[in-house]
Every structure is written in structure tokens, then in C-alpha cells.
Amino acid sequence: MKSCRMRPDLEIIQHWIKPGSKVLDLGCGDGNLLQYLKQTREVSDIGLEIDAANINQCLAKGVNVLEQDIDNGLSNFQSNSFDTVLLTQTLQALSNPDLLIDEMLRVGKNCIVTFPNFGNWKSRLYLLRRGRMPVSRFMPYQWYDTPNIHFCTVKDFDTLCAEKNIRILTRTVVDNDHQGSWLIKTWPNLLGEIAIYHITRDHELSE
């Protein structure tokens, strides 16, 4: 196994995946996470991806991959056909994030969503001081060429979950070194840089 440093959100969510479970990764990139989960948790895996170079990397790793644009939904998947559906750092690039979350919760028994928290103090300060859309190492795009068309904050996502009657099993908010200090726990929307949600529609699961 290649010992590559995992993205902080991936490091945390792997512990939520049960061994031998069925996992669907939306926007699976180069397939690193699925490959890791296959090796460590023996999951049965499918990734959806649209970038040809990423798809080739998945094929080279033996990670099952379908060329499919998740903006067009998941209608080819049956309800409850996966244990866990993953959406990591992709939410903000979707045309209809709310609809996709509905679809994820239909297809998977539980879902994991991670996204950059736009409510972080750095973004707030950037906008406040410069009056321009924040550009940083982690969000390096200009407003006109960014794939990130639907930024949200931790508070926004909490509200969406409440409105949709989605049960939040776990919410973890960390900084980019994936440290979750007591400070971040106290003011997640202000201090957290990456939000990690473990959600479900199945209310029995959370009892």
C-alpha cells in the first residue's frame, strides 16, 4: 500500500465505514480513498467520476469507476443499495446540492458529506477587509472561473438538514491540519475550515 498522506477529512471519515460494507463515492477523484477502504475495510466499492485522467487512475488501481456526472442525479442506482454514500469536498461544486443530498439519502443507508466551511473567520475577514470574494491556498479560484458555485457554511448546512428532516449522526469540524480543538468545537462555524457530516434519513440508526 502506498503510504500517502491522506486529506484530513478522509482520515476522519474512514473510521465511520464498517468493514465489508458497500460504498459509493461521488466524485471519487483518483480513487485513493476507495482503494484505501478496500484494502483496510474490504468494502465493495464504486466511484463516480467525470475526469478522464482520474478515471484512468481508478482503472489502474482496480477501483470500480463509472463515468457519470453526479449533477444529473443517481437515478441508475436503486434505493438503499449502499451502506454508505460519500461526497467529499464536492458539495460546493454541484448545480443542485440539495437535490443530490436527497438522492444520496435515498441510495445509501447513511451518507458522509464534507465541504470547505465558508463561514470560517478567514473568509469572513477577507470579505470584510477587501470586499472581494476570498481566494486562498485551499480555494485558489477567482469568482468567475471557480467550479465552486455553491459555497455554504456550517450553519447553512445545519439549517438544510433541519429543513429536510435529515438526522445528523456526527458533525466534526476541523482546521486544515485536521485538528479539532475545544476552541473549534465551541465556535465551529467561525473557526472550522472543513466540515464533516455523517447523516441519515433512517431515524432508527441514530437511536
Next chain:
Amino acid sequence: MPEKIPSDSVGLVKPELHHFDEPLTLRSGKVLPAFDLMVETYGKLNQAKSNAILICHALSGDHHAAGYHSMDDKKPGWWDECIGPGKPIDTDLFYVVSLNNLGGCGGSTGPLSVNPDTGKYYGPDFPIVTVRDWVNSQARLSDRLGIEKWAAVIGGSLGGMQTLRWAISYPQRLGHAIAIAAAPKLSAQNIAFNEVARQSITSDPNFHEGRYRDYDTSPGKGLALARMVGHITYLSENALRNKFGKDSAQPGSGNSNFGRDLRTGDLSFGFNIDFEVESYLHYQGERFSENFDANTYLLMTKALDYFDPSVDYEGDLSKAFVNSACKFFLMSFSTDWRFPPARSKELVENLLRAGRRVNYIEIEADQGHDAFLLPVPRYIEAFSIYLQRVHEELPHET
């Protein structure tokens, strides 16, 4: 003629005839008492016999998939773009087996063979063979070659349908099913085109109810016409546009058919060949009819029309794959209107419902259905990567 065999070619190859004595019961209920299969192989079978790949041909294909039969050959085998050292189906890694299917005219038992019941050639009496029958005969060939399990069974178009049938009929005998530009079954439009092709052949005055050889003739015109129709469906509108004519106007000026002059010369004001595409189609049709048997063409189109694995499962295709154990790799091409990407996606959806492991890519390509035979860069790259992985995962001899 290759003056020199290219270094990425399998080189000079020789087909081999395999005879099978055990009767083969066909889907129709008819029985072939015995049969021959014409076979070519490339590469070397490893000691574990784990590195064998079966190639399934499409409508007009045969066993000659790669390399040359002699230095006088104008062209290599039909899938030479993909089979050879360093190519996607890498003959340095795999032992590749390619055969001419039953009912064919490349040397396997078919309409040109002698019917043991009558002592005369079969002609139109050759029984209708289906994809399932082909796969059963291919399984006999596997036994003969001592191959318990294929590393992969691979085919494009009608060949892809055979790989799917392998996954259904012999789930334990293949590791990977690779179906390129395939479909779960034919559409009404597909069948309609096939019927036009069949009518072209059977209405040729030289057809003689399929007994044309008795009259020392052949329905060449009809077969050429059938091929012309088929050929149009293999190409995209773009592929045709790029193939013919010369630039006649400024691009974007809005006149002259996208700025192209399609004429061969001055207009004849008669019913002669006025446009390049006409002479191209005539040439393709005539060349094909010189080398192909009309009865075989009729059989092949019927095999296509009859393919539908869901018929045994109350129309639920996913149920057909419930026992399949192999991994699937499907590829489609954006401008293929014969078996468009939507048909491959239909397959993907059913394979997912059956709980199978599936990989799928949709390749941007201008060439239409024919793209699976051509060196489309993304296609070649993904195909190579996938099969390298297949090779890495093979059980190897120590």
C-alpha cells in the same frame, strides 16, 4: 502489402482448424452433428494457463483479428489497432484466441460447408445460430485449448454481446467481460436496418432462395447494398462530413454544406455518381460482396436481432447477471448512433441492480460505431490501463 512487418504487430500468423465431434444443440432446437472452428492465436499461454483472452468478432469479422497471413496482404487483421505487442490487448502479456463463429464464411462450419445429412453444401439450410450458440461453441474451444478460465472475454458490437452472454452462461469461466459499443438488445431502428439489409440480399435476382452456388452465381448487388446501408450506420454524420469533399467556402459563411463541396466533378444531370460519398459507398459495398457470403450475412443479422438475454428472465435483464462473477468493463462512443452510450448505460444500470462490479467510460469520438476499431487515444489508453491491471491481478505460475 507490408514491406516490413511493424514492430508492434503480431507478425505473420496462421489460422488453425479445430474439429469438434460432439453434437451441438442450438437455441432453435436444431442440432449440428459436428462442426469446425477456424482459430488464430497470438502470444504465449503461461504455465498456469491464466493469461488467455478470447476475442469475439462482430457482424462481418472473422478469426483473423491481428497480424498478416502473408507479405502480400494489403491490410492486417480487423482489430490490429488493439492486438499486438504493447497494444491494449498486449500479446507480450496475454495469450489471445480469436475464432470465426459458426455460420461464418471464414472457414468455420457455415453455409459454405457440406451438410453431412445431404452431402451437399448447407447454403440456406444452415440453421439459425444465436449468440448463445456461439458462446457454447466457444466454451468447447476453451476446453480443447485447456483453458478453464479466460482472463478476459472481449468484443465490440455483436462481439460485446457475446462477452455478456459468457458472463451469463459460464459465470465461473471468465475473470473480466469487456463489452465495447454494445447493447442489451437491438432497438426497433436497429432491426429495421437489418431487415433492409436482408431484403436487399433476398430480392437480388441472383439469390435463388439462397442456392445461388448451384447456379454458379451470387447475389453480389444485394449484398453490396446491404453493406452500404450497414456502413452508413457505422459512421457518424461528422465522420462522413470529414471524409468527403473539399473546402469550397469560408468556414462559417453559412453556405455550401458546412463549407464543403461534396461533388466529384461537374454534375451529370443524370443518375450517375455525382458525389464522393456515393462512389465511396459503391466501392465499400462491392469490395465487401466479393469477399463475404450472402447467407452468412443473413445469419449474422438474425443473431443480432435475436440477442436479448432478458427473455429468459421475464424481461428483467438484471436477473440475467445475478450469477455472474466477473468484473465488467463497458465502453461507448459519443457519436455512435447504432449502439449509442445510452444503450451501454442501460447495461450498466442492470449490472448494478444485479450487484455486479462494473466500470464504464464514455469516449468522445467523431467516428461513430466504427470507433471501436480505430486508434482513438482515450479509448486506447483506458483499454490498455484496464488490461494491465487485469494482468497484474492474474494468478501466475511460481
